[in-house]
Amino acid sequence: MMIQMMSVAEQSIPTLSLRRSWLGPFQDIVEEDGSFKYYADGEWQTSSSRRSVTISNPATREAQYKVQACTQEEVNRAIDSAKVAQRVWAKTPLWKRAEKLHKAASLLKELKNPIAECLIKEIAKPAKDAMSEVVRSGDLISYTAEEGIRVLAEGKFLVSDSFTGNDRNKLCLASKIPLGVILAIPPFNYPVNLAVSKIAPALIAGNAVVVKPPTQGAVAGLHAIHCFHLAGFPKGLISCITGKGSEIGDFLTMHSGVNCISFTGGDTGIAISKKAGMIPLQMELGGKDACIVLEDADIDLAATNIVKGGFSYRQVLEFLWIEPTILSIAKLTVGSPEDNSDITAVVSEASANFIEDLVEDAREKGASFCQDYKRKGNLIWPLLVDRVTPDMRLAWEEPFGPVIPVIRIKSVEEAIHHCNSSNLGLQGCVFTRDINKAMIVSDAMETGTVQINSAPARGPDHFPFQGLRDSGIGSQGVTNTINMMTKTKTTVINLPGPSYSMG
Ligand code: NAP
Secondary structure (H helix, E strand, O other), rough: OOOOOOOOOOOOOOOOOOOOOOEEEEEEEEOOOOEEEEEEEOEEEEEOOEEEEEEOOOOOOOOOEEOOOOOOOHHHHHHHHHHHHHHHHHOOOHHHHHHHHHHHHHHHHHHHHHHHHHHHEEEEEEHHHHHHHHHHHHHHHHHHHHHHHHHOOOOOOEEEEHHOOOOOOOEEEEEEEEEEEEEEEOOOOOOOOOOOHHHHHHHHHEEEEEOOOOOOOOOHHHHHHHHHHOOOOOOOOOOEEOOHHHHHHHHHHHOOOEEEEEEEEEHHHHHEEEOOOOOOOEOOOOOEEEEEOOOOOOHHHHHHHHHHHOOOOOOEEEEEEOHHHHHOOOOOOOOOOOOOHHHHHHHHHHHHHHHHHHHHHHHHHOOOOOOOOOOEEEEEEOEEEEOOOOOOOOHHOOOOOEEEEOOOOOOOOHHHHHHHHOEEOOEEEEEOHHHHHHHHHHOOOOOEEEEEOOOOOOOOOOOOOOEEEEOEEEOEEEEHHHHHHEEEEEEEOOOOOOOOOOO
16 A cells, blocks of 8 residues: 655644644544544544543643543444454454454554654654654564464364373364453553554454553554554454543443453553453553662663663663762753653653652652752653662652662662562563572562663563563563463364274
8 A cells, every 4th residue: 555644744733733634544533623533343433422532742731632532332332343343353364364464564664654743742752762662563563463373373182091090082172262352451651562562462363452542642542543444454343442541441441341451551450450350361560670780780781771771761760789870861861752852751740740749758758869850841850869768659659750769778688678579570670790690689589570781671572571469460472462362262072982093
């Protein structure tokens, strides 16, 4: 398909006054008044609620986009269509499912500019990171298509006489079957990547998907869904229901038509887990990633990684055992996402206020600041808070912004104890030149992932990724997610008498 698109620069859209003709292949997803439609039953639709949700640009704090506030009736209809479409999709040959996914992947990459533009405007993601999120998402879809072909092609064959007391008169064929309708809920910080990391495995495994995008990030999400629409997936198989999580979230997550929930976000996931029915849950929740720097570490490497990791777009890092003065954060640029600044506005005023409360609490309890605390609107300048102690909230709560706490500890054991005392157990990292020590520390850290000599990172996307304790349920990564979105089905062939091959 040949697609004519404006470049990111050309396409800077005046607030809420979209000219549809600028939107190229995305024209169908926008109303005349500039608000974005929702997607169900293979069509872009306007909600009967006649209400919309306004999305603010975090950097300008002005209204940027509007999306539909979908109703419960619209959720019901999307789930009903998903059920019908899924039954047909499950009978579609695996290679054909993969073909469609490859098509969606190439469309996503081809249309990366306008999608990245939404990420810049909705979540203040620096331009280069916005672009790489979209491209990486295309790669993730293609990888999932390939992996699905291999993983889902294989089942298991078992014979009964391996279990005590049995003859070989039963042959068992175990294969993987789809679950049905997957509810996918991504967070604001990766609204495209963490949507497709749920959509692609669901589809390759023969499921239907209902996506509830984050409000900030919904428009990027809708653009990504349109790539699946253009790729020609059957109507009803994919839908995208917009609206505030606080309004339609419970209705979606407790819906009897949903057969699995894949969620990424914060503590909301804990509440969902308590309310959801007897269905598989994949929960990818908050992190407070301890970075332990041992005395023999390559200090330059550690310092570079801490600055890069801790201040990259919405990372959650704290570090233990390093002189903060060696960290050069002066070189970080602070400003607008369009200018590719390293540090951009946090997603909302509420988020900025939350960070400020954490910082103030640390100041009141005696932490020392390596820079002056500075905030303008939602923009917070990078800050290292030294001598953070366990009585401070910053030692335990994730700021989800450009603030790194430094906790000074006297031994490796103390560092590990701090790491393991947190409710959150997503990732951690250890810097040392000694691989034996690295392995001992890694084994002792009770987190889903430990990075040796690098900042915490999610990916490459096919690596298993999981949180312990309040950081999540289940494991992500392409293969794990495909497996999680299937169930094992067993067929047993009962022979009239024992039969041994070559016997
Ligand atoms: P959030 O507030 O938990 O929201 C996540 C998603 O849940 C959004 O789509 C949100 O929609 C929706 N939601 C809100 N209330 C809901 C409800 N009652 N039922 C169902 N869905 C509901 O998280 P966030 O602020 O978007 O993202 C930041 C958090 O995500 C951080 O804690 C971060 O650590 C975590 N995160 C974790 C990972 C990981 O790999 N483990 C990766 C990325 C982010 P609305 O936007 O409409 O409220």
